[in-house]
Amino acid sequence: MNALAIRVDHAKAELSIMAGQDSGFDHHQCTLDAAFSLGIRHFETGRTEMPLLFSGMPDLEENWHSGQDFAYQYAVIRGCQSCKEANGDPCMIHG
Numbered sequence: 001m002n003a004l005a006i007r008v009d010h011a012k013a014e015l016s017i018m019a020g021q022d023s024g025f026d027h028h029q030c031t032l033d034a035a036f037s038l039g040i041r042h043f044e045t046g047r048t049e050m051p052l053l054f055s056g057m058p059d060l061e062e063n064w065h066s067g068q069d070f071a072y073q074y075a076v077i078r079g080c081q082s083c084k085e086a087n088g089d090p091c092m093i094h095g
Contacts, residue, residue, distance in 0.1 A: 001034045003051035009034070010060060032063045039067020043075075 001009075010031040016024025035054065042048070048068070054060040077083050082091030 001038065003038065003053045006031055006034045006038065006060065007051075007053040007057070010057065032059060035060045035063040036067040036070070039064040039069075040071040041067075043068045043071035 009027065013024050013028035013031055016027060018024075038051070042064075050061060050064050054064055077090060077094050080091060080094060083089075083094055085091075
């Protein structure tokens with residue numbers, strides 16, 4: 001999902017919540033998960049700047065940054081020789 005689709009779906013979910021539809025909460029969580037995934041994909045492709053469409057939307061910003069942080073931590077662990085030697089368990093530093 002791209003930033004525009006996430007932003008539009010997020011606005012729709014917020015409108016659903018304001019209208020009293022319970023399905024809006026589930027849809028809202030899906031947009032937050034999509035922002036998290038987009039943060040991961042952006043990190044993996046070297047993009048560190050948050051999409052402008054997420055500006056002013058604290059929950060989307062937070063989840064995008066969380067995705068970036070998660071991808072960074074995963075890259076660090078993946079590159080750690082001690083973690084590699086531990087047969088799948090993180091080393092003392094990352095565990």
